[in-house]
Structure formats: C-alpha cells, structure tokens
Amino acid sequence: MRPFAYATPPDAREAVLAVAERPDASFLAGGTNIVDHLRLGVATPGLLVDVTALTSAEIEDLPDGGLRIGAAVRNSDLAADHRVRARYPVLAQALPSGASGQLRNMATTGGNPLQRTRCVYFQDVTTPCNKREPGSGCAAIGGATRNHAILGASEHCIATHPSDMAVALAALDAQVQVLGPDGDRTIPFTDLHTLPGSTPEHDTVLGHGDLITAIDVPALPLATRSRYRKVRDRASYAFALVSVAACLDVADGEVHDVRIALGGVAHKPWRAHRAEEALRGAPATDESYRAAAEAALTDALPQEGFDGGNAFKIPLLTGTLVSTLRELAGEETRT
Amino acid sequence: METELTLQVDGATHRLRVDTRTSLLDALRQRLGATSPKKGCDHGQCGACTVLVGGRRILACLALAVAHDGAEVTTAAGLAPGPDEDHPVHRAFVDHDAFQCGYCTPGQVCSAVGVLDELERGWPSAVTADVAGGPDLADAGAVDREIAERMSGNLCRCGAYKGIRAAVAEVVGVAEGARR
C-alpha cells in the first residue's frame, strides 16, 4: 500500500481546500470502500482527509416537511430514524438491505452514494479496466457479465452502481448539498451519477475537492406507500442483481402518481421516467405494471459473457417491478 | 508515515505509534496483543474481525487505526464482567455448541452483542415486516429470521450456524423476558 498522510482539518471548508490543492488527495468517511481499495491497490492517495467529524451527523427537519441528512450520518442510524421509517419506508428498507450490520455502523450518507462499482475487474489491478486506468480497455466486455449493466452502458464500460440507498434516493427526488472549492451548490440526486460514455473514470459530476455535506429528501406524501425490493444470489449480505424502489399512489383503481428507480441495471441508480409516464392515469393492474416495465426496458441491451451473460436481468427486473407495484397497490386498497 | 494515538482496549488505555496504513485490526492484534478479533478476509467480507467501538459493532479490518484515536474498543475477550466470569453471550455459545474450530467465534460473539442492542433499540432490519413499528420480538419465527438476517455479516466456515442462531435466540429471549 502506498504511504499516505492523514489529516483532520478544523472544518469542512479547510477539508475541501486541502483536497482541492492536492491531485492525489481523497476524502475518508466510514472507510468501508476506500480502505478496501487502498489494500487492493485500486486507490493510491498520498493524503486522506477525514471528514467524519467535519460534516453533520444529524438528521434535521426541513420547513417543507422533508429531511436534511448530514453527510456523516451512519447508514444504520439513518435506517433507524423514526421519521425516515414513517415518511420514506423505501429508504428505511433499502439501507438495511445493503452490506451488514457492522458495515452499516461505519458507512456514511456521503460515502454510500460515492462507493465505486463492484465490477470484479475494476477491483483486480492485474486486468484492464477503463474506469481504473483510462484507455487500458474493459475486461468485463465478453468476460463475466452477470453483474453488469443492461441500460446506458458504453463500449468503454458496462459497470453497475452498487448502492441500494442510492436507488431509494433517486426515487425520492433527493437533492445533494455540495461544498466545493468555489462555494456551495445543490445537485438533484438523479444528476449526481453519470453514464460511462467515453469517460468511465468518472462516476459522478463532482469535481476534485467537492464535498457532499448533506442529502435532502423533500416532502413526498406518496412515499409513505413505498417499498424497496432487492434480488440477489443469496438472501443477505450480497449486492443486488436487480432492485426496485417504488412509491405508488392509487386512487379509485387508477395510478394517481408513482416514482420508480431501478438498481443493478446501470452505471447509475436508474430513475425509470418512462415507466412512471406509462403508469400515470393507467388502471392499477398487472397489465399496466408489465407495460411500465417494458417501457423502462425499451432500450435494454443485455451483455453476452462466458458466465452466460446478463439477459436474465430483463425478465427478473420485469417480475420484480410488477410484484412490487402489485404489493403497493394491495396495501392501498386495504386501508 | 507514523502517527501517535490512544486506544482504550477492554478497559486498558494504550498510547502507541503506528503507520497511517495500519488497520485497527492490525493495531489490536500485532501491537497490543489483543488477538481475539481475527483476520479472515481483510476486505470486510467475513466478520471475523468484528469488535465493538463505543458499544457498536464494526469491522476492525476496514477501520484505519489513525481514524480511531481515543476510541473505546471492546473485543470478545473483554466482554466478560470479571476474570472468572462469562458474558451471557459467551455462555450461550458454549451451551449451544455454537462453534467448531472457533476462528469466527469472537467476531460472532461481538456481533451478537451488537444485535442484542440493536433489537433493544427497535432498529428495523431487511426482514422486518413493519419498518415503522420495528422487529416483532413476541413471535419466535420472526425472531429467528431477524437473527439470521442480522448475523449474516459473520460467516462461519465450519457451518455452526444452527448453534449460533440458537445461542443468540436464547440471549434475545432472556433479554426480552427481563424487560417484561
């Protein structure tokens, strides 16, 4: 492991400047991703700036009825918060479906969406990978693609984003509060992550030195009927093959409003706008849900691979979306 | 690069110099002789290195020692209330044959102590039917599912899971009974 200096500047502003002025500096939060990458040789920073004590560890009420989640709030504390559990069940379910109890006590609100792909070739420094080493090629294409993307991939990278929390935040219209070298700004969560295109080395629109200080979740009454469903190779402690975050408001047998985001399918948490449009005003039936899944997957391009590829994700995701919406609609009629 | 820090481990305070690259796990095992936390994978994938920091379970292999200056660490060996006494979780593991080789056991024990606290606080898990309400500790089937889910970050290569589930269930039951 490359030697590195460790710093705890007095405040967030100083932390941003410390990272901005050194191209080889990185922020450190819970460490559950970056420390692994130090050990694997995937990350080789010369300076780690610890921000766990410099950003808020509080969850505050916003005037509109939403919540501001400080970047240092641990994933376990966020999942346990009574306001989150009552107002945003989809988020309270997504968080504990990820990682393990020990990891969630470490992982933070700022670090979780910025965790890097679990593509095995990205994590193996002996294989070519455009994300790790731009221009070196992509070992995943034609390799083992079971965990890779079916939407929005490019000829340079077919990786998926691994976070569960991020899928829920994409469905909830969250906003990211960022402090950068030039000041503050707010980024819609759905614009935070990028598609790989020809620059897969970037996962997000954040620049070097940009610090996430908080994530805001706006008031969203339909989110009280929401759900996160994750499908994986074992029942627990595994990343998603596919996942669905959905909020559904049904009135008189018709879909009044809906939010859907998909995980495990793309380089970013995939907000399924086309599926939402297909559903608004449609009867709350399996046929509508299936049509919505079809709309979401119109541009899906499965990958071949020596492990059988990932075409299975299309029927798997369709089934998962249909059953999630059916369950949510069922909750509605019971109340 | 070297740095100096203080760690409180199982009640004793230590001042030590470490390389910034040193994990909390290596600081405990190799510098302080606290060898009950084990190194299984060193990548956050097995739970053998689980310890309690400030009473919460974490993975010592993905924690940098330098980022834990001043931390209060409890290992499985430090859980016992006195020199010749067992912690109730230790006792339950012995009574239920919850191990074979024992390599994963200190991590399992620390994790179980964390699980008891998290259940006590009503934290939901991925199998909690009612996230807003919290886990249903009155239903034995639900408790077993909660334990399996919450302990899933601790792998056991010997496959002692049956005994581990039973041991944790017993302590959950006792804690639950004591609360009523």
Ligand SMILES: Cc1cc2nc3c(=O)[nH]c(=O)nc-3n(C[C@H](O)[C@H](O)[C@H](O)COP(=O)(O)OP(=O)(O)OC[C@H]3O[C@@H](n4cnc5c(N)ncnc54)[C@H](O)[C@@H]3O)c2cc1C
């Ligand atoms: C075995 C294992 C299984 C896992 N399973 C799952 C799973 O099923 N689902 C899931 O979603 N996750 C899973 N995870 C991943 C885990 O959730 C992430 O590693 C964690 O959320 C990252 O948060 P952190 O605070 O530890 O980030 P760190 O590792 O500290 O940082 C991650 C990245 O974010 C940057 N960063 C951190 N904070 C900020 C900030 N405030 N502003 C700007 N940049 C910042 C760092 O520089 C670094 O590049 C798993 C991890 C492991 C090891």
Ligand code: SF4
């Ligand atoms: S899919 Fe992306 S992350 Fe994986 S090897 Fe190819 S370029 Fe690297």
Ligand code: FES
């Ligand atoms: S050694 Fe820490 S999780 Fe395996």
Ligand code: FES
């Ligand atoms: S008892 Fe041997 S690994 Fe668990």
